[in-house]
Amino acid sequence: MEFWLGPGTIESEGYAILNIHNLPIDFRRVGTAHSHPSGNATPSDADLHLFSQSGSVHIIMGYPYTLNSWKAYSRDGEEMRLDVV
Numbered sequence: 853m854e855f856w857l858g859p860g861t862i863e864s865e866g867y868a869i870l871n872i873h874n875l876p877i878d879f880r881r882v883g884t885a886h887s888h889p890s891g892n893a894t895p896s897d898a899d900l901h902l903f904s905q906s907g908s909v910h911i912i913m914g915y916p917y918t919l920n921s922w923k924a925y926s927r928d929g930e931e932m933r934l935d936v937v
């Protein structure tokens with residue numbers, strides 16, 4: 853897996869604004885990943901909107917950013933299983 857940092861992303865202590873229109877057009881891109889410093893890895897309404905716009909797998913990493921503090925979601929916001937290999 854390869855990560856790209858989207859240009860123009862604005863981050864704060866509690867949120868990030870990701871402008872998906874700034875992401876490069878690349879058909880290898882399968883989704884997005886971002887963090888929730890609050891530790892709650894549940895998608896916000898803005899996250900669900902983002903998921904519906906881009907890709908099929910979306911990862912939210914919650915504080916403290918361990919192997920057990922992240923979740924993966926489908927395009928429609930349903931939690932999905934994603935194996936770490």
Ligand SMILES: [Zn+2]
Pocket residue numbers: 886887888895896899912
């Ligand atoms: Zn989020």
